[in-house]
Amino acid sequence: MAKELIGKSVVLRECEPALLPQIPHDAEGDLFDPHVGQVDSPTYFSIYSEGVFDSMFVGDCVIYNPEHGEVEFGIKIIKEFRGMGYGSEATRIITDYCFTTMGYSKVHLKVLPYNLRAIRSYEKAGFKRCGKIVIDGVEFIKMEKTK
Secondary structure, three states: OOOEEEOOOEEEEEEOHHHOOOOOOOHHHHHHOOOOOOOOOOEEEEEEEOOOOOOOEEEEEEEEEEEOOEEEEEEEEOHHHOOOOHHHHHHHHHHHHHHHOOOOOEEEEEEOOOOHHHHHHHHHOOOEEEEEEEEOOEEEEEEEEEO
């Protein structure tokens, strides 16, 4: 049975990649999410808002590349739902899950330096900048959160 991680305003549901709802295409999303680097052993979650009468798909996230007690994290929020706190809450929920249930001691991510909204969201969720990394010629800020 798929895992369900419940927060105050969002619910994360584990699902197979083929079953993830599609995020509508938007130019800003393409600009902020270049597909670079290797992805090993991914676990995907769809993110839903938790409303009183309904639940709407607002994005997805993934943990991947588990190695030596740490794991990498990525998230996408649908354009219409950005800036509403769903990403920060989902990030906190998934990192807590990684620490308490999965036993990881560190969660790290990469973010483009000009994606200021995402950087603020990650910092709000407890991530700290820890350097820079270049993957396939693209420079990222590396951020991490430790247990």
